[in-house]
Amino acid sequence: MPSTYTLHFDTPAFKGDVTIPLGLYINGEFIDPVEGGTIEVVNPATGRAITSVAAGTKADIDIAVRAAKAAYKTSWGLEVSGVQRGKLMSKLAVLMGEHIEQFAALDALANGKPYLTAYNRDNKGAIAVMEYYAGWADKITGKTIETNKNKLAYTRHEPIGVVGQIIPWNVPMFSLSLKIAPALATGNTVILKPSELTPLSALLFCTLIKEAGFPPGVINIVNGYGATAGQAISEHPHIGKVAFTGSTLTGRKIMEAAAKSNLKPVTLELGGKSPNIIFDDADLEQAVKWAIHGIYFNHGQNCSAGSRIFIQEGIYDKFLEQFTQAALAIKVGDPFDESTYQGPQVSKTQFERIMGYITSGKQDGATVHIGGERIGTEGYFIHPTIFTECKPEMKIVREEIFGPVACVMKFRTEEEALEQANDTTYGLAASVFTKDIDRAVRVAHALEAGTAWINCANQTEIALPFGGFKQSGIGRELSEYALENYTNVKAVHVNIGLKL
Numbered sequence: 097m098p099s100t101y102t103l104h105f106d107t108p109a110f111k112g113d114v115t116i117p118l119g120l121y122i123n124g125e126f127i128d129p130v131e132g133g134t135i136e137v138v139n140p141a142t143g144r145a146i147t148s149v150a151a152g153t154k155a156d157i158d159i160a161v162r163a164a165k166a167a168y169k170t171s172w173g174l175e176v177s178g179v180q181r182g183k184l185m186s187k188l189a190v191l192m193g194e195h196i197e198q199f200a201a202l203d204a205l206a207n208g209k210p211y212l213t214a215y216n217r218d219n220k221g222a223i224a225v226m227e228y229y230a231g232w233a234d235k236i237t238g239k240t241i242e243t244n245k246n247k248l249a250y251t252r253h254e255p256i257g258v259v260g261q262i263i264p265w266n267v268p269m270f271s272l273s274l275k276i277a278p279a280l281a282t283g284n285t286v287i288l289k290p291s292e293l294t295p296l297s298a299l300l301f302c303t304l305i306k307e308a309g310f311p312p313g314v315i316n317i318v319n320g321y322g323a324t325a326g327q328a329i330s331e332h333p334h335i336g337k338v339a340f341t342g343s344t345l346t347g348r349k350i351m352e353a354a355a356k357s358n359l360k361p362v363t364l365e366l367g368g369k370s371p372n373i374i375f376d377d378a379d380l381e382q383a384v385k386w387a388i389h390g391i392y393f394n395h396g397q398n399c400s401a402g403s404r405i406f407i408q409e410g411i412y413d414k415f416l417e418q419f420t421q422a423a424l425a426i427k428v429g430d431p432f433d434e435s436t437y438q439g440p441q442v443s444k445t446q447f448e449r450i451m452g453y454i455t456s457g458k459q460d461g462a463t464v465h466i467g468g469e470r471i472g473t474e475g476y477f478i479h480p481t482i483f484t485e486c487k488p489e490m491k492i493v494r495e496e497i498f499g500p501v502a503c504v505m506k507f508r509t510e511e512e513a514l515e516q517a518n519d520t521t522y523g524l525a526a527s528v529f530t531k532d533i534d535r536a537v538r539v540a541h542a543l544e545a546g547t548a549w550i551n552c553a554n555q556t557e558i559a560l561p562f563g564g565f566k567q568s569g570i571g572r573e574l575s576e577y578a579l580e581n582y583t584n585v586k587a588v589h590v591n592i593g594l595k596l
Contacts, residue, residue, distance in 0.1 A: 124312025167313030178234030368524030390553030523565030
């Protein structure tokens with residue numbers, strides 16, 4: 097296969113050429129996979145192939161592990177100060193900023209998300225995450241703990257070593273930075289597998305690693321399929337920790353493989369079925385706007401999407417009317433059109449999955465209030481969809497759809513809303529809208545979710561942790577909390593007077 101591929105963009109949002117390498121990035125070099133496989137990358141706006149990239153397998157993960165182990169022992173880990181790690185990460189963030197237009201164009205092309213979303217949220221966010229953890233790199237500290245006069249006792253937070261990371265396709269560069277940055281800050285070396293659907297921006301990122309000054313083997317990016325490269329990461333005996341973002345089903349498989357191999361710890365950021373509770377006294381106009389953002393942002397392909405919308409009966413009709421008008425006004429179309437809010441779903445498989453849920457909702461007796469249909473005949477576009485007359489036992493209410501599909505339900509009392517909101521196996525995020533501050537805080541505290549938003553939705557902050565309760569995951573990402581995922585705590589006892 098050719099070593100690079102150049103994409104020519106001539107769009108309203110971005111014009112220019114972007115050249116990407118097509119191989120695996122291992123030990124500071126681009127190499128061909130041992131078994132020579134490829135992955136076809138498809139433009140979801142057209143359904144046509146963009147190019148093909150190398151597909152790594154277990155043999156390539158083995159090579160990457162050896163490179164990462166060698167780097168950890170000789171040129172990273174405890175051999176490099178936190179100050180130096182932070183400087184390299186800061187340099188990498190600067191380089192990412194210099195190429196932000198190219199990253200956004202690649203993500204818009206392969207993912208289908210609007211270019212402006214990829215630019216302003218995903219990639220600016222990715223840069224900010226890298227900068228944030230660069231600042232943490234020289235602040236990884238333990239504690240001195242008083243025990244008795246004959247002992248000096250303290251703790252060290254040491255890097256785990258080689259860590260494996262598997263990221264999703266819905267926010268490609270943000271997910272990459274979210275995983276890599278805390279691992280690097282704490283002194284680990286990394287083997288990361290991008291999604292096979294959206295590997296292009298990760299490949300461009302690889303070209304910046306050496307330029308930033310990272311030693312070979314510290315960051316390794318191995319494209320591949322989940323069943324091969326992903327499985328190899330999960331079960332590799334010399335990978336000391338694995339982090340994954342994706343579906344709960346896949347998370348179970350990764351956890352099982354990690355347990356059966358070397359009992360490596362796992363961080364899992366999994367699915368969600370987030371409730372959005374809107375009380376009678378909410379600011380109706382703002383509640384509608386946030387509800388639209390909560391479910392339709394990123395085409396509904398968002399783990400914290402507010403897909404279950406509970407409306408108190410006093411404003412149900414007014415809310416539904418305004419929510420419907422706002423959904424109908426959403427511009428669905430070309431990701432490179434600056435007026436587009438919703439592009440295509442990421443792939444044919446995801447498109448068919450969402451349409452299958454829409455069919456299920458109809459069969460179960462829910463009412464398609466608007467949408468529920470494909471847009472056009474080319475690409476994977478779906479009308480923003482609203483279901484009414486939804487019941488708690490319906491598949492569309494209980495399972496994560498990961499698409500632009502909202503289930504709207506009516507409630508009477510606060511207790512009823514909480515009971516329905518918490519009646520789920522998931523617990524990633526939740527929203528509550530009310531002008532009553534007592535109720536707002538009371539409900540936020542009672543919701544069984546790792547994040548509770550009051551009078552907003554789908555808002556993350558780098559300095560606040562993100563992760564789930566129940567089957568929405570294990571561990572936290574973002575903030576200082578994420579650093580805990582990548583260190584081992586060692587207790588040191590120094591005898592300064594005890595005699596036997």
